[in-house]
Amino acid sequence: MPTLFSRIIDGEIPGRFVWCDTRCVVFLDVSPVTPGHALVVPREEVDHWIDASPELLAHLHEVAREIGAAQLAAFGGERAGLVIAGYGVPHLHLHVFPTSDMAPFANLDGAPADEDDLDAAARALRSALVERGHHDVVEASLLASAR
Numbered sequence: 241m242p243t244l245f246s247r248i249i250d251g252e253i254p255g256r257f258v259w260c261d262t263r264c265v266v267f268l269d270v271s272p273v274t275p276g277h278a279l280v281v282p283r284e285e286v287d288h289w290i291d292a293s294p295e296l297l298a299h300l301h302e303v304a305r306e307i308g309a310a311q312l313a314a315f316g317g318e319r320a321g322l323v324i325a326g327y328g329v330p331h332l333h334l335h336v337f338p339t340s341d342m343a344p345f346a347n348l349d350g351a352p353a354d355e356d357d358l359d360a361a362a363r364a365l366r367s368a369l370v371e372r373g374h375h376d377v378v379e380a381s382l383l384a385s386a387r
Contacts, residue, residue, distance in 0.1 A: 243331035245281045251387030256362040258369060259307065260380035263299050266307055267381075268362055269335070271352050273344035276315045276361050277337040280304045286332040289324050304334045310368035311338040315361075321345060 248255040249265055258278060259266035269277040280303050286292045292300075308320025317338035324334055325348055335348055344350075353361075362385070366378045 243285055244329050245279075245331040245333060246285055249281065249283060249384075251384070254387075255385065256358050257381035257384040258362055258365045259303060259374070259377045260384050261303070261377050263296065264303055265381070265384065266303060266336075267385075268353075268358055268365075269337075269350070270358065271350040272337065272358075272361070273335075273348055273350040274315070274317070274337045274339055275357070276311045276365050277335065277344075277350065278307050278311070278365065280307060280334040280336060282332055287330045288326060289332050292332055300332075300334055304336045306369070306372065306374065307336045307365075308338075310365055310372055310374075311336065313371065314338075314364040314368040316340075323348060 247253045255267040257265055257267045264280055264282045266278050266280050269279055280300050282296055282300060304322055311320055315338045318340040321337045321339045321344055322334060337344055369378050
């Protein structure tokens with residue numbers, strides 16, 4: 241049975257995508273700990289991060305780095321937080337979020353976000369990614385979001 245994230249990737253469940261490439265996607269967390277909180281998710285269903293190939297992990301971390309830089313440009317903050325919790329959904333995913341303190345790290349289960357707030361956050365993050373030269377993956381994310 242496909243995971244929740246595979247169903248989002250396949251368009252069965254809506255998602256606000258901000259990045260799509262051949263190896264992974266990035267979409268906003270619907271219960272963000274800070275505005276712009278995103279999940280970097282491989283297309284391949286891997287349950288535990290230690291089971292992923294080194295090449296896949298390297299790609300996910302590079303994408304997370306780009307997402308974090310774009311989040312800081314779009315939302316501000318002192319740091320981009322990165323967490324691989326390994327719980328919640330049995331499909332490897334990296335939490336990336338802008339932050340100025342350690343509070344978001346204590347609980348990655350934020351409150352459900354308002355639809356308009358999620359749309360605004362997706363637009364801001366996509367814009368910052370385009371400014372960083374990632375037009376192609378953002379364009380692909382718009383197509384995925386439109387499904």
